[in-house]
Amino acid sequence: MKNRKIIALLLAVLMIASFAACKTDSGDTTTPTDKPINSIEPAKVWPEIPAGTVLQFWHAMGGANGDALQLVVDKFNAENTFGITVEATYQGGYGDLHTKIVASLQGGDIPNIAQAYANNIMVYLDSEAIVPLDEYIFDSQVGVEDFNDIVQGYREENSNYPDGMFYSLPFNKSTEVLYYNETFFDANNLTVPTTWDELAEVSMAASNILGKPAFGYDSLSNLFITWSQQAGSGYTNNNGDVLFNTPEAREALQFFIDGIEGGYFRTAGEDRYMSGPFNDENAVMFIGSTSGSAYIGSDTFEWNAAQVPFGKEKKVIQQGSNMFMLKSNEAEQLATFEFMKFLMAPENTILWAMNSGYLPVRMSARELPDYVAFVESGVNPTKDIGTSYDGSWYIYDPVFKESYSVRQAVDTAVEEAATGVKTVDQAITDAAASLE
Amino acid sequence: MKTVSKIIIYILLAAGAIVMLFPFFWMITGSLKTYSEITASPIVWWPKVVQWNNYATALDYAPFDKYFVNTVLVSTISTLCVLVTSIFAAFAFSRLKFKGRDLIFSILLATLMIPSQILIITNYVTVAVRMHLMDTMLALIIPYTASIFYIYLLREFFNQIPEQLYLAAKVDGTSDWRYLWKIMVPNSKNALITIGLFSFIASWNSYIWPLLVTNTDTKRVLSIGLKYFSGEAGTDYHLLMAAGTIVIMPLLIIYLFLRRYIMEGVTRAGIKG
Numbered sequence: 001m002k003n004r005k006i007i008a009l010l011l012a013v014l015m016i017a018s019f020a021a022c023k024t025d026s027g028d029t030t031t032p033t034d035k036p037i038n039s040i041e042p043a044k045v046w047p048e049i050p051a052g053t054v055l056q057f058w059h060a061m062g063g064a065n066g067d068a069l070q071l072v073v074d075k076f077n078a079e080n081t082f083g084i085t086v087e088a089t090y091q092g093g094y095g096d097l098h099t100k101i102v103a104s105l106q107g108g109d110i111p112n113i114a115q116a117y118a119n120n121i122m123v124y125l126d127s128e129a130i131v132p133l134d135e136y137i138f139d140s141q142v143g144v145e146d147f148n149d150i151v152q153g154y155r156e157e158n159s160n161y162p163d164g165m166f167y168s169l170p171f172n173k174s175t176e177v178l179y180y181n182e183t184f185f186d187a188n189n190l191t192v193p194t195t196w197d198e199l200a201e202v203s204m205a206a207s208n209i210l211g212k213p214a215f216g217y218d219s220l221s222n223l224f225i226t227w228s229q230q231a232g233s234g235y236t237n238n239n240g241d242v243l244f245n246t247p248e249a250r251e252a253l254q255f256f257i258d259g260i261e262g263g264y265f266r267t268a269g270e271d272r273y274m275s276g277p278f279n280d281e282n283a284v285m286f287i288g289s290t291s292g293s294a295y296i297g298s299d300t301f302e303w304n305a306a307q308v309p310f311g312k313e314k315k316v317i318q319q320g321s322n323m324f325m326l327k328s329n330e331a332e333q334l335a336t337f338e339f340m341k342f343l344m345a346p347e348n349t350i351l352w353a354m355n356s357g358y359l360p361v362r363m364s365a366r367e368l369p370d371y372v373a374f375v376e377s378g379v380n381p382t383k384d385i386g387t388s389y390d391g392s393w394y395i396y397d398p399v400f401k402e403s404y405s406v407r408q409a410v411d412t413a414v415e416e417a418a419t420g421v422k423t424v425d426q427a428i429t430d431a432a433a434s435l436e
Numbered sequence: 437m438k439t440v441s442k443i444i445i446y447i448l449l450a451a452g453a454i455v456m457l458f459p460f461f462w463m464i465t466g467s468l469k470t471y472s473e474i475t476a477s478p479i480v481w482w483p484k485v486v487q488w489n490n491y492a493t494a495l496d497y498a499p500f501d502k503y504f505v506n507t508v509l510v511s512t513i514s515t516l517c518v519l520v521t522s523i524f525a526a527f528a529f530s531r532l533k534f535k536g537r538d539l540i541f542s543i544l545l546a547t548l549m550i551p552s553q554i555l556i557i558t559n560y561v562t563v564a565v566r567m568h569l570m571d572t573m574l575a576l577i578i579p580y581t582a583s584i585f586y587i588y589l590l591r592e593f594f595n596q597i598p599e600q601l602y603l604a605a606k607v608d609g610t611s612d613w614r615y616l617w618k619i620m621v622p623n624s625k626n627a628l629i630t631i632g633l634f635s636f637i638a639s640w641n642s643y644i645w646p647l648l649v650t651n652t653d654t655k656r657v658l659s660i661g662l663k664y665f666s667g668e669a670g671t672d673y674h675l676l677m678a679a680g681t682i683v684i685m686p687l688l689i690i691y692l693f694l695r696r697y698i699m700e701g702v703t704r705a706g707i708k709g
Contacts, residue, residue: 056651062497062663062664062665062666062667063497063664063665063667063672065667066664089651089652090664091647092643092647092660092663093663093666093668094668096644096647096663099556099644099648100647100648102557103556103557103560103561103564103648104560104564106557106560106561106565107561107565108560108561108564108565108570109564109570109571109651174669271475271477273669273670275475275670276475276476276477277477279472279475279476280472280475280476280477282477288669289668289669291667291668291669292669292670294667294669294670295471295669295670297472298472299472320668357667357669
């Protein structure tokens with residue numbers, strides 16, 4: 001037993017050493033996904049994009065986000081020098097869009113580009129209609145400029161497929177923040193919590209004033225995924241192996257259950273989203289998605305947002321979906337890639353971020369004067385907080401087809417523990433067992 | 437004693453009516469509230485300031501006027517088609533004698549057991565891929581032009597019309613065609629109105645199919661427009677209720693006009709609506 005541990009350790013050291021040897025250049029945020037530009041030799045001959053090329057873009061952005069998307073698409077149609085026209089079509093919610101893509105892959109009309117979660121893209125990969133993007137991204141002529149400027153966590157997620165290729169690129173990205181009732185905090189001299197201990201302390205104090213639980217968490221699966229990893233536990237890997245059956249995950253869930261039992265934490269429960277009770281002042285802080293900020297607000301108090309409180313490790317979830325390319329002819333594919341590049345360009349990703357519920361996908365975009373001015377105007381405090389996270393803090397669901405079932409299992413585990421149906425230990429043990 | 441039982445019956449009926457009407461009350465008042473009023477807890481029953489502009493805002497979200505015209509067109513045409521195909525098929529299965537009639541009817545009935553969700557991709561391949569009808573109004577109508585359930589319903593109705601009538605008509609030299617339109621159809625008016633209404637509502641409400649086979653706004657229908665109000669982090673319930681009110685208004689009006697026939701059709705066929 002001991003020998004095996006030593007061998008494993010030696011192997012690990014060897015692997016790290018070989019990675020270090022492979023490491024190419026500059027020391028900044030280098031991840032396994034980083035590849036040197038010009039790695040594909042010799043220079044490829046790219047086709048001409050014929051003027052008048054029309055691209056179909058299927059998306060799931062309704063309402064204000066849909067308008068924001070149209071704004072960026074219109075800008076591309078007006079500005080691109082290739083004469084490309086993108087037709088963006090709303091295809092219902094993510095679930096509907098998924099159904100539609102699955103159907104159209106049976107031989108129907110497929111779009112050139114569409115929006116999807118990575119686990120859904122895994123399903124499409126079987127059809128072989130999805131274009132791997134590496135030969136575009138890292139090409140010296142058509143490649144993405146300063147690719148490492150794209151948030152590290154986003155690059156990692158979009159190359160987290162079985163063969164390590166980029167089958168998607170980040171598009172509408174959000175994260176979680178701590179929303180709080182600033183009026184209430186000021187009136188009662190409370191400070192915004194930054195650690196678990198402070199979160200428990202402030203929640204207790206606020207709950208005593210309020211007479212009901214002061215803090216809630218919108219998504220119970222996010223709670224489990226984030227807090228267990230903040231405590232130092234794993235979640236899953238790409239094979240769907242359960243890595244959360246650990247003491248650390250139990251510690252994280254116990255922290256939440258202690259709060260429930262102590263009457264200072266709550267779930268959204270029947271309200272579905274914490275924005276409801278928060279707006280009604282039935283709770284004064286909660287952790288929720290930045291993309292939900294449009295639903296927050298009241299005439300009776302001022303709200304603000306802060307970084308989520310952290311445990312032992314600084315981890316925060318990245319959410320939202322990605323864009324991927326479907327096979328057509330070479331010229332159309334190149335045109336599609338030009339559009340993808342355009343969406344990720346600093347000036348366009350901020351245009352998108354300023355008008356939608358999402359965040360810029362590039363680190364440098366956060367520094368652009370227009371974006372800084374927008375953030376400082378304080379229209380939406382989540383924009384400031386959302387972009388204040390370091391790219392390396394981001395965690396995401398490892399990509400495999402059934403990753404959603406793991407999410408459901410841990411969501412159930414939190415629900416069961418929170419309602420007292422099961423103990424923390426039992427809930428996590430059962431969730432892990434159900435996925436075996 | 438009689439008055440007591442009458443009172444009890446009326447109380448029960450009133451309770452039933454309230455339960456049935458409550459969703460409408462909630463939708464219509466909800467359409468006039470602000471977002472914070474509609475999501476408020478404890479419940480806000482009546483808006484402080486009536487928000488008529490919710491309707492204007494909701495209509496701005498999607499091209500509802502175009503969707504409205506399309507929906508009326510698709511629902512009307514498919515309903516007429518369903519009526520024609522149901523009348524012919526039900527007549528064949530109830531009056532005409534041919535080899536294998538009952539076997540074919542049983543097979544058709546058996547297909548009712550297959551959930552429609554399972555068929556949706558197959559239907560897509562047939563209509564959109566093989567028939568090349570992607571993004572056309574025809575693709576919206578074709579799958580709704582015949583319904584085994586309505587054929588079954590109408591056949592039961594036709595079976596209630598005495599066989600002797602048919603034989604007598606035959607003796608008088610009436611053709612099947614004439615008999616069908618002069619005797620069967622007029623006698624089944626209530627059933628036909630019920631079927632027509634059910635079919636109209638089903639077509640009016642269908643969502644996934646129209647979404648699958650259309651891409652351009654000019655071909656889309658109202659149900660898709662309603663989806664615009666939901667996002668991944670929440671739903672604009674007040675606007676959704678406003679749009680919902682607009683979308684079901686035509687159905688309500690039709691229902692109010694045809695109420696008498698529907699009641700008779702439903703009670704005689706023994707089918708609950």
